[in-house]
Amino acid sequence: MSAFSPAIYLQDVSFSWQHHLVLDACSLEVPKGEFWMLLGTNGSGKSTLLKLLGGLLKPQAGVIQTGQPLGFVFQNPDHQLVMPTVGADVAFGLVAENLSQTQVRQRVEEALAAVNLLSLIRRPIYALSGGQKQRLAIAGAIARHAQVLLLDEPTALLDPDSQLELVAQVRRLVKQRGITALWVTHRLEELDYSDGAFLLDNGNVVDQGDPQRLQQQLKTLRS
Ligand SMILES: Nc1ncnc2c1ncn2[C@@H]1O[C@H](COP(=O)(O)OP(=O)(O)O)[C@@H](O)[C@H]1O
Numbered sequence: 633m634s635a636f637s638p639a640i641y642l643q644d645v646s647f648s649w650q651h652h653l654v655l656d657a658c659s660l661e662v663p664k665g666e667f668w669m670l671l672g673t674n675g676s677g678k679s680t681l682l683k684l685l686g687g688l689l690k691p692q693a694g695v696i697q698t699g700q701p702l703g704f705v706f707q708n709p710d711h712q713l714v715m716p717t718v719g720a721d722v723a724f725g726l727v728a729e730n731l732s733q734t735q736v737r738q739r740v741e742e743a744l745a746a747v748n749l750l751s752l753i754r755r756p757i758y759a760l761s762g763g764q765k766q767r768l769a770i771a772g773a774i775a776r777h778a779q780v781l782l783l784d785e786p787t788a789l790l791d792p793d794s795q796l797e798l799v800a801q802v803r804r805l806v807k808q809r810g811i812t813a814l815w816v817t818h819r820l821e822e823l824d825y826s827d828g829a830f831l832l833d834n835g836n837v838v839d840q841g842d843p844q845r846l847q848q849q850l851k852t853l854r855s
């Protein structure tokens with residue numbers, strides 16, 4: 633991709649589960665260095681769209697391009713943390729890169745520092761809070777030098793304080809590092825931290841743009 637192309641690009645993408653059409657010639661673009669959110673009712677296809685962007689599913693039609701490497705953060709961090717301790721988990725994600733031990737240590741320490749977890753480098757995973765586990769999953773992506781972060785309802789299992797702390801942290805990372813992020817949520821207060829939002833309905837993006845406007849609109853619909 634050229635320096636001017638969007639970091640996340642989806643054009644006329646269609647996807648069906650068996651005979652159920654979930655995405656119907658759906659398109660969206662996120663400019664490089666921006667933090668966008670994806671909204672939509674339950675079952676509207678948000679997770680399917682993220683899995684297509686992450687290459688976990690193949691579209692039946694359309695074009696998908698994303699910056700690389702790409703990091704994925706799931707709703708439940710217990711599904712993606714695999715090693716017994718914080719430092720080992722981040723290092724494990726670097727195995728494929730054939731780095732020296734010194735390089736691995738530098739990458740792990742830098743990534744943990746970026747999410748304020750460096751002091752917990754030796755802590756067992758089971759002793760972390762939900763919010764710390766999500767920050768650890770993000771550190772894994774930072775250590776691999778991810779250019780794009782896809783986050784599927786990462787705050788769904790968090791208490792309100794860690795929820796807002798996590799969204800603020802991701803915004804800081806995006807702005808400090810030029811990362812591009814797409815964040816799925818149904819919590820309207822998180823929109824305050826985004827640069828823009830997409831509303832998915834009936835297989836398509838039916839509205840997009842200013843997060844405050846979308847927030848107002850959805851609040852009215854829900855009240
Ligand atoms: N593995 C699957 N097999 C069959 N149908 C699925 C599968 N995953 C999701 N679906 C269906 O696809 C639609 C969109 O699901 P999903 O992308 O999970 O929506 P959302 O994340 O917006 O709640 C739903 O109707 C859901 O039942």
Ligand SMILES: [Mg+2]
Binds near residue numbers: 678679680784
């Ligand atoms: Mg989902």
